[in-house]
Amino acid sequence: MLKVILPDEYSFCFGVERALELAKKHMNDGELFDTLGEIIHNPHVVKEFEKKGIKVIKKPEESKKRKILIRSHGVPPDVIEKIKSLKKEIIDATCPFVKHAHESAKKLVEEGYFLVIVGKKEHPEVIGIQGYAHGKGCVVLKREEVSKLHLRGKKVGIVSQTTMLLSNVQEVVNAILLQNPKEVRYINTRCSTTERRQNATRELAKKVDVMVIVGGRHSSNTNRLYEIAKEYAPRAYFIESYKELKPEWFLNAKVVGVTGGASTPKVDVLKVKETIEKISQGGK
Numbered sequence: 001m002l003k004v005i006l007p008d009e010y011s012f013c014f015g016v017e018r019a020l021e022l023a024k025k026h027m028n029d030g031e032l033f034d035t036l037g038e039i040i041h042n043p044h045v046v047k048e049f050e051k052k053g054i055k056v057i058k059k060p061e062e063s064k065k066r067k068i069l070i071r072s073h074g075v076p077p078d079v080i081e082k083i084k085s086l087k088k089e090i091i092d093a094t095c096p097f098v099k100h101a102h103e104s105a106k107k108l109v110e111e112g113y114f115l116v117i118v119g120k121k122e123h124p125e126v127i128g129i130q131g132y133a134h135g136k137g138c139v140v141l142k143r144e145e146v147s148k149l150h151l152r153g154k155k156v157g158i159v160s161q162t163t164m165l166l167s168n169v170q171e172v173v174n175a176i177l178l179q180n181p182k183e184v185r186y187i188n189t190r191c192s193t194t195e196r197r198q199n200a201t202r203e204l205a206k207k208v209d210v211m212v213i214v215g216g217r218h219s220s221n222t223n224r225l226y227e228i229a230k231e232y233a234p235r236a237y238f239i240e241s242y243k244e245l246k247p248e249w250f251l252n253a254k255v256v257g258v259t260g261g262a263s264t265p266k267v268d269v270l271k272v273k274e275t276i277e278k279i280s281q282g283g284k
């Protein structure tokens with residue numbers, strides 16, 4: 001019979017748990033609020049919140065409520081100022097790992113380093129980190145992009161998006177070193193939870209025939225898990241729900257690995273596991 005294996009951690013990370021707990025606490029106290037962006041990258045969870053009157057807004061000005069929740073990704077300081085100027089209260093669910101990235105970026109710029117953020121320009125977390133650098137420095141995702149920078153003789157400070165792959169960050173750091181800067185200072189702002197999950201996914205993917213990654217398509221950390229799984233597992237799939245599973249994915253498979261991202265509810269991963277087991281017994 002087909003065996004389905006889960007790693008030790010396969011669901012909400014501590015930053016997401018913390019954001020959801022803060023939101024629930026305020027809801028239980030009868031306080032309605034809006035969230036600046038989706039509270040987590042998971043459509044089912046966002047829908048549940050919406051049913052309870054918690055609206056997702058894109059800008060603080062859109063809110064008609066007294067409080068605004070800042071999700072675990074954090075926001076740039078000018079957004080905090082904007083909320084305050086609107087006389088609204090902030091429920092701050094910024095993850096402590098993200099706060100560390102904010103503080104590190106700010107410190108490096110204040111100390112005169114040219115800041116390089118390794119990450120995705122358009123990701124809300126990166127926009128927040130760059131805000132703390134007061135618009136200074138730049139964002140690069142791949143080592144090829146470093147060649148466009150002129151770093152010879154400069155003091156270069158480096159931080160990264162919390163969910164970046166270590167190998168990706170290393171490649172960018174090495175490309176920066178090749179430009180002969182005067183000094184390079186790297187502050188590790190990768191999140192340890194992400195690192196543990198990436199390592200566990202790598203180890204699991206090495207020993208299974210098929211790997212299934214469960215999570216929201218917009219979730220950066222879940223996308224990274226999928227990239228790792230693809231490298232090691234002969235067959236890897238990324239799904240949001242058990243409904244997307246296809247029996248042909250598991251033909252002749254003996255062992256399947258299943259894991260979820262930091263914003264994937266436990267119940268979604270367990271439902272995928274259960275469905276794969278049913279498929280292996282001839283049903284769905």
Ligand code: SF4
Nearest residue numbers: 013015095097162191
């Ligand atoms: S993945 Fe890491 S940085 Fe992001 S919210 Fe979770 S614990 Fe925080």
